[in-house]
Amino acid sequence: MSTHPIVEKFVQGKLPEPMAMALVGGSLPVPAKDLLNALAFAVLRETPYTQRALDFLATMPESMVAGVVTEPVDPPEILQLVLCHRKEPALLETALLNPSLTSEIVEASVLSLPGTVLEIVLNNQVLWLERPRILDLLEEHPEGEYVIKRRVNEFRFDILRLIPEDVKKQRLEIIDEVEAGRLDRAWSELPLPKEKSKEEADAEVESDEMAAERRLLAQKPPVDDEGNEITLTLTQRVMKLSTNQKIMLAIKGGKEERTLLIREANRLIQVNVIRNGRITEGEIAYIAQMRTVNEEVLRIISNSREWMKKYPITKALVMNPRTPLPVAMTHFKRLFDADMKLLIKDRNVPELLRREAKRLVEMKEKGKN
Incomplete structure (x- = not known):
């Protein structure tokens, strides 16, 4: 598709200044695609019309811009214009998925993007494989979430094989x-x-x-x-x-x-x-009595029928002050009498557990008498 004659003259520097100002201000009847082409030329090359072009770009309806960047564009600088100077997430997503997008444009635009669309850039491996500097910019981005920066690090190791000498x-x-x-x-x-x-x-x-x-x-x-x-x-x-x-x-x-x-x-x-x-079961018994393990570890042990069949593991779990009370209350009745009496005297375990252990011992003694 040919470029509009007015835009063609503008790009060649042959359009009179009043008409050029009218063009980048949106006052001339040219198609949206050609108009964005003119704006991209004015902004990205820092011409005397840059500010007027930026002011008008900010007022263009999102739907009008999206209608252009949905299809392949030539020249692709239109995409850079949108990525660097518009902030609507849906519009930026459309531009980032445009088949005309180049790695050069992505590299020039990354730091201008909001954090919400950085994952789209990260997922386009074709582009950052051409220009690994894109990964550096994603990592430096002030709005980049932790997960983005972690994945950048993974890609450096797993795909680019950029492994430090140490x-x-x-x-x-x-x-x-x-x-x-x-x-x-x-x-x-x-x-x-x-x-x-x-x-x-x-x-x-x-x-x-x-x-x-x-x-x-x-x-x-x-x-x-x-x-x-x-x-x-x-x-x-x-x-x-x-x-x-x-x-x-x-x-x-x-x-x-x-x-x-x-x-x-x-x-x-x-x-x-x-x-x-x-x-091994010996290790499990050793871990079950440790007071520096997370409660989730003790819960996992208590949920294993195989492990809980072993008396040393059951005893270690019940006697451990770190064991969640519901878990200890479920298994304490399996303790031998001698260990039950030790549990009653242990001030480190919860009061309720000691009280229930004492009640159970007293009931057993009454039954014997």
Whole structure:
């Protein structure tokens, strides 16, 4: 489709100034597409008509502009004009999905976009693969939500393979340790480090009581459920891992890794330790008595029929002050008499639990008499 003669003369610089001012002010009878073409030329090239063109662009009905950017446009600078100087989300979405959009225009427009449409840019991998700088701009965007910035980071690692040298070095060291038999095989399958998600960050919140107990534990050398000390090298390696990597190691790691990771404040890490297919009943009994685990971990243990068939696990769960009261009340009747009497004297467990335990003991004694 040919350009309107008036717009053609304007672009060539041959249109008299009064007519040029009338054109960019919307006073001449030209089609909407040609008018936007003229406005794009006036604005993006910083001509003497820039401000008048911007003023008129702001008054153009959204429906009129949308009618143009719905179809392929030539030249595509019309899309840049809309992306940089209009704010309606539906209109911007239409422009961002236009088949004439180029990576150059996206790069020039990203910082002008509102945060509500940034995900459309992020999902257009064809464009940011041509110009990876688009990812940098998305990350720098003041209105970019955390999830956008986290996905930018993931794309850099997973698609562009932009891995920092220090990460490459650590990766090679881990592979060497695995091959030498000094680390569990699960270490070689760890993903590259990524930023924490909001859920992961929220899961790291712990009570003052748990924090105090964790600090006390940190002063002692870490040991597993059988009392064996864990090597300092492994402890240091686990401390360096990102939350994402710790979660993966919790799911697949060996006994020493599980023992270290169950001490983490992050609820997701603790829960995935429990879901590790290699975890033993001895470890479950050890975890069930820990006062630094999240309540969700104790609930998961209590919901497992297989685990709750084992008396040491039931006893540890009921005697643990961290266990939710409804869970402890459900299982305390299974305690042996000697353990029941210990429960009655334990000031750390809830008063209601001690009272019910005492009542049960008294009933048993009356029955014997």
